[in-house]
Structure formats: C-alpha cells, structure tokens
Amino acid sequence: MLPLTRTLPADAFCSSSRQSRTSAAVKVEALCKRYDTNTPNIFSDVSFSIGTGESVAIIGPNGAGKSTLLKCCVRLLDPDSGSVFFNDQCLTTMTARDLRRFRSRIGFVFQKHQLISGLSALSNVLHGSLAGRPGPRGWTRHLAGRQTCEQAMHCLELVGLSEVAQRPVGRLSGGQSQRVAIARALMQSPALLIADEPTASLDPQASEALMGLLRDLSTKSGITLLFVSHELRHATDYADRVLGLSGGTLQLDRASSSLCLNELQDFFTLEKYRVAS
Ligand SMILES: Nc1ncnc2c1ncn2[C@@H]1O[C@H](COP(=O)(O)OP(=O)(O)OP(=O)(O)O)[C@@H](O)[C@H]1O
Numbered sequence: 001m002l003p004l005t006r007t008l009p010a011d012a013f014c015s016s017s018r019q020s021r022t023s024a025a026v027k028v029e030a031l032c033k034r035y036d037t038n039t040p041n042i043f044s045d046v047s048f049s050i051g052t053g054e055s056v057a058i059i060g061p062n063g064a065g066k067s068t069l070l071k072c073c074v075r076l077l078d079p080d081s082g083s084v085f086f087n088d089q090c091l092t093t094m095t096a097r098d099l100r101r102f103r104s105r106i107g108f109v110f111q112k113h114q115l116i117s118g119l120s121a122l123s124n125v126l127h128g129s130l131a132g133r134p135g136p137r138g139w140t141r142h143l144a145g146r147q148t149c150e151q152a153m154h155c156l157e158l159v160g161l162s163e164v165a166q167r168p169v170g171r172l173s174g175g176q177s178q179r180v181a182i183a184r185a186l187m188q189s190p191a192l193l194i195a196d197e198p199t200a201s202l203d204p205q206a207s208e209a210l211m212g213l214l215r216d217l218s219t220k221s222g223i224t225l226l227f228v229s230h231e232l233r234h235a236t237d238y239a240d241r242v243l244g245l246s247g248g249t250l251q252l253d254r255a256s257s258s259l260c261l262n263e264l265q266d267f268f269t270l271e272k273y274r275v276a277s
Contacts, residue, residue, distance in 0.1 A: 024049040024085070025192060025224040026073060031082035033065070033072055042068050046082070046250045048243055052191075053222040055215060057229055057239035057256070061268055064245045066228045067196050073226070074106055074194065075099060086192070107185025107223075109178070109195040117170035121161060121180045124169055125152040128187030155183040159213060175206030182213065193217065195227040199234065207231065211238045232264040 027049040034041045042065040050056050058066045071077040073084055075091050084091040086102060094102065107128075115124045129148055156162045159179040169177055178198060185193060195214060199207035215238045218225040229235055235242045236256050244252025244267050252267055 025052040025054070025087060026050040026226065027083075027085040027088075028073060029083045029085075031069070031072055031079045031084065033068055033077065033079050041080075041248055043245060043248045043250070046245070048250060048253055050224055050226060050241075052087075052224055053218060054241065055218040055225040055227075055239045056241045056243060057227055057235035058243045058245060059229065059232060059235050059252075059264065059267065060245035065248070066245055069245060070194055070196055070226065070228060074103060074108075074192075104188055105191045107182075107188050107190035107193040109181045109185055109193065109198045111197040111200045115169045115177055115180055115184070118168055120166050120168055121156060121172065121176075121183075122149075122152055122165040124180055125155050125183045125187055128152075128155075128184035152183075152187060155186040156180075158186060158217075159183045173206075175202050175210065178202065178206075178210055179213070182210075182217075186217070190223055192224045192226065195225070197228050197230065199229065199231065207234070214238065232261055235259075235264060236261055 029047050031046040032041050032044045046069065048056075058069065060066050068077060072079040075084070075094075079092065082092070089102070091099065091102065116127075119127075126148060129151070153162060153165060156165050159182050161176060161179055161183065164172060164176065169180055172180065182193075182198075193214070198214065199210050202210060211234050214225055214227065217223050225239075227234075227239070236259055239256050242252060242254055242256050242259060242264070243250060244264075246252075246267070
C-alpha cells in the first residue's frame, strides 16, 4: 500500500499532531447571501475561522442556509458581501483561473454523491484527479497513467473498498457509494474536505463508519474538515468545533468538548448560545 504522504503534497498537511495548528485554513468574514434582491438575506454577517487540520460541524434547522454557506465558502456561489480567505488567500477577489486552481485542493462530498453509476468505482475515483487540470487535452493519457491508477487504488483502499474497485457504482450500496465519493475527493490531495450531510440516507452503522473515516482523515492526515449534519451526535463526537446557523445568523461557535447533546438540542428551540463578541 502506498503511504498517504506519498500521494498527497506535503503542504496539504500539517503535522499529524493537533497541537501544532497555528494558522487559519479558512477564514470567513462578515459573509452575507441572498438569492433574490426581493427576498431577505439567507444569512448576514457570518464570521468564523477554521484552523488547519480542524474538524468543524455546521448544524441548524432545515432552510437555515447551511448548504448555501458551504457553497459560499468555496465560491460555488458568490456571496453578496463579506470575504473568504483560504490559507490567507482571498477567494472573493480571485480570478476564475486562480479559483479553479484553488478548488483543485478542495474535496467535496455531497448528500447526492454525484457519481457516474455506469462506471466502476475505480473510474469514478480516477476522475477526481482531473480537478483543476486544464483539459480535455491529455485527460485520457493522464487517466490511463500507471501512477494515477495506483493512487486511485490507494484512495479506495483508504476507504476500505479496494475489493469492489471494478464494480459499477450503480451496484454498490449507499454507504459504499458515499465512500467512493470520499475516495474521489481524496484523489485531489485535498487540504480541505467539505461534506454536506454525508451520512444522509445511510443506516446508523454505515453513518458511524463514514463519520469515523472522515474524522480519521482529519486527525491522521491533517485534512481540514467542514461538514453539515442534522445528526447532533455527529457534531459532538466527530467535530472539534460546532457552528450553529439559525435565523440568518451564526448563533453558536463552541468547542464540541464544551457542549453536550442536550445543549445542542436546545439550540433548535432557544437562542441562548450566541457567539461571544
Ligand atoms: N438556488 C436557490 N435559489 C433560491 N433559493 C434557494 C436556492 N437554494 C436554496 N435556496 C433557499 O435558501 C434557503 C437556505 O437553503 P439551504 O439549502 O442553504 O439550507 P439548509 O440549511 O442547507 O437546509 P437543509 O437542512 O434543509 O438542507 C432555503 O430557504 C432555500 O429554499
């Protein structure tokens, strides 16, 4: 098996020790977003920062704007105002070209995993390596390269799926498919992994396994993790910090070690966990 550090660039990692975190991987300042000029803001004045290698959960009621916030963080959607910095680089003013290069270092795992069901798990993972490549010239040669295939197999091994590498994704279970999506994201050697409800539609056992896998990637490989979950226990068990979005503002920003499940449940009914200014 290839060592993880061989396949991912050195600057994608901090030291595996969480104590060594010093810099903010992601810094969000006063972000506002609305979809339509005639409608109120989805959220306003949202600010937070995430340390390199930190794992952060976003919770909040349906429609609070969690997915919108994730998308604004990586400019899949443009915020109306505010700034987002990634390793001190300002995304909000980046050119399209720089943005493409920047996104190639971010892995996305969505609720609907957006895999190609007729292709094998391996082929789907291989396509992750195309992110950020100015194609399509050279894509075929790149995909067929021995080193690329080895790297894709290694990513499948990391998520425990090497045995089904040749099976079409359409014949995999929901949990397996979600792990293929993670392997595809890992092909990008991500410094940041963004997951929007990655365990939606998975059974409790598969959910725990998937969250454990994400946490391991963060703790062992120093990948910064930002995920949305409706499972409050996932926030307390698998994140270092919990952000709570509700009523158009960020109302909670606390270390998960200082939160208990009951407090998080209260978050949905009370507004007593305002971020200290
Ligand atoms: N493309 C869009 N155009 C207009 N409105 C949108 C669009 N996408 C989302 N919205 C609205 O923005 C609000 C926030 O949606 P978003 O999906 O970000 O919330 P969420 O907190 O992720 O919700 P859920 O927990 O249900 O997934 C909702 O009212 C939604 O209807």
